[in-house]
Amino acid sequence: MVQIVQELIRQLEVGTRNTRLALVGGIVRDWLLHRIYKEPWNGPGDLDLVVEFSMESHVNAHALAERLISLHPEEITHCHYYDKYGTAEICFLWGTIDLATARQEFYPEPGHNPVISFHSLESDLARRDFRLNAMAIVVKDSRWQLLDPYGGQQDLATGWLDFLHHRSVTDDPTRLIRAARYGARLGMTLGHNSINQTRGTIDQWPWKLQSDLTSDQAPSALTTRLRIELELLFECRYWQGSLHLLQVWGALELLDKNLQVNSYISLKRRLIWGNRLGISLLLALISAARDPVTLATRLQLPKNQIQWLRQVEKLQELLAFTEGNNTVNSILLSGWRPSRWCRELETRGWHPEVIALGLISGLQPRRPLLRWWFRWRHIKSPITANEIIARENFSGYRLGCYLRQLRWDFVDSVG
Known part of the structure; x- marks a missing residue:
């Protein structure tokens, strides 16, 4: 694998004689952790490379990509x-190469997408999030040279994650989500x-970002980009540590103040329980x-999840009158048979995940909701539709109602 990567970089270098090509990002950081600090090395993985734009030879990321495609048509x-x-x-077939033309960035407004212009390798490093990510290995004339203008190696040695600029969070608050990911992993x-x-x-x-702003009006760093970073965080096996760091830093307030003041143990329990019930970690959070609903809409979650x-x-409205153990309604609810619970939960057009979300939210009474989720909803009618049609003159809607009632009665008997 390493030999393959070295050969690809050599081929790219041939096309960049009048400018500089550099490895950047995670591969530089992870290589240094392995080479100097003896951390485990799992291979190069995906590659990030930056090339300086050359007006003379028109070298850019697009041109280098075309070169690789022409050299490896069967492997891409x-x-x-x-x-x-x-x-x-x-x-x-073995992984991904991300090629970028070196650029500088300017944020016209906090949290909005940056305005870019193609520039030098140093400018490209200066736009990055953390000092440990602002390092590059420059490949020139088959020689590899480390470029570390901001002290990334020092941060690796001390274990600190430091932003590159005093406006890093203002410009792009999603950097906090990445910081939590790196922090938990490293x-x-x-x-x-x-x-x-x-x-x-x-x-x-x-x-x-106010409550009356739509997701189209809010800055992208608090909408789609924030959701994408959170999804990446929850894909990592270190997500629990990442979530804890976000709360320690006060960063969960980017989502919602209630999440920030909630206890970490409570949030972790909710997410683990939700994941066991088939709820995504982000939706559980x-x-x-x-x-x-407002937060999910702002983050532009899938419409079915918002529903x-x-x-x-x-x-919650259906179960609200169970508050207070001595109320008449609570007594009535406690007397509901399994068939009644099935009827109430299954005839309102609710997806099963709605009940799962109610369970991790602590809705009461909990026991019948749990029994519906794990047992009652899986019980089938003792008689099939074909058997009913053969015995009775039922069809269509009437058949469906009859079959459903048979199942509910059977649930009572096996409860």
Whole structure:
């Protein structure tokens, strides 16, 4: 694998004689951790490379991607170009290479997408999130040279995650989600200045986000980009440590104040329980917000998941009169037979995940909801539709109602 990567980089270098090509990102960080600090090395994985734009030879990421495609037509499964940002993603059978034209960035407003222009390798490193990610290995004339203008090696040695600039969080608050991912995986945490920047920025709240703003009007770093970073976080096996770091840093307030003040143990229990019931970790987290539907809409979750959250509110209304053990309604509910619970939960057009969300949200009474989830909903009618048709003159809607009632009666008998 290493030999394959070295050969690909050599082939790319041939096409960049008048400019510089560099390895950047995680491969540089992980290689240094292995080479200097003896951390385990799992191979190069996906590659991130940056090339400086050359006006003379018109070298850029797109041109280098075309070169690789011409040299390896059988090994490349597909290639995506993002000309607005000067990047190309090339998918090989063994992994992915991300090629980028070196650029500098300017954020016109906090949290919005940056305005870019193609520039030098140093400018490209200066736009990055953390000092440990602002390192590069420059490949020139078959020689590899480390470029570390901001002290990334020092952060690796001390275990600190430090932002590159004093406006890093203001410009892009999703950097906090990445910091939590790196921190949990590498055993690092934010440095003192970065902690102060985080808390000061959140207290100041420079982003245009009010309850009456739609997701189209809110900055992208608090909508789609924030959701994508959270999905990446929850895909990692270190997600519990990442979630804990976000709360320690006060960063869960980016989502919802209720999530920030909630105890970590309570949030972790909810997410683990939800995952066992088939609820995604992100959806389970959002369900703990003060207004889950508004937060899910802002993050642009799938429409069906937003609908589930709305239906949880309806489930809560159905069960609301159980509050208070001595009320008449509570007594009536405690006398509901399994068939009644099945009828109430199954005839309102609710997806089963609605009940799961209600369970992890602590809705009461809990025992019949659990029994419905694990047992009652799986019980089938003792008589099939074909058997009913053969004996009775039923069809269509009438057949469906009859079959459903037979099943509910059977649930009572086996309960």
